[in-house]
Amino acid sequence: MILGLRTAIYPVKDLAAAKDWYSQVTGQAPYFDQPFYVGFSVGGFELGLVPEGESSVAGAQPLWGVQNAEMAFAKLLSLGASALEPVTEVGGGTKVAAVTDPFGNRLGIIENPHFNPTAVK
Template sequence: MTNSLTLRGMANVSFWADNLKAAKEWYTKLLGVEPYFQSPNPEDPAYIEYRIGDFQDELGIINRKYAPQAAKMTGPGGATLYWHVDDVAGMLDKVKELGATEYEPLTVRGVDWITASVVDPFGNIIGLIHSPHYKEIWNAIPKA
């Protein structure tokens, strides 16, 4: 590992939820996997974490009572992290069926670029994107 002063990649994205048990149930349905880490315990977690996607990115969900004061605002806010999906329209339908509300409609941004975003039942924005850049990077990685 180098010791450079640069952003090297997303290590973790954290969302907030008032009801972590409900968030765990919702995200487990959406992602199709159980969280691999729960603290302090699975029965009453303050934090849960999933590893998902091609690069096993970490999605953490934290009980909102631990949020910094500025993050305790009402309504969605903050940055939108876009997750690459092969079928934005299909995934948009899926998350809406699970109870998310549309934040940004399905938008064609150019050849092979499509985005949309939703707000989960806990107030977090989930961005969806079909990105040819993501596919280029994935295809360039040697596979065993």
């Protein structure tokens, strides 16, 4: 069911400063730059920034790739997870969702038709 890591999202209070810092860290400008989300393509994976979040060592939200978000979400629930964030289409055919696993951890999934597995390093 899980294909591999696709995206790690980091909440930040100052999106402009974080965009500048991560541009330096990644050595590139973001490929997606909006007030609600900034995304960098890093070795075939995505490093995302979301504004007005509480940064912490527990703040990253990795999203695990799936072929079908609705089916994967239903399967996770059937295995004892609790719905945290319903399947939501976020643009361009990309769908995300999250559950709380039976142990209290956040587990995020993403169906991303734009993900290029040949770019993974």
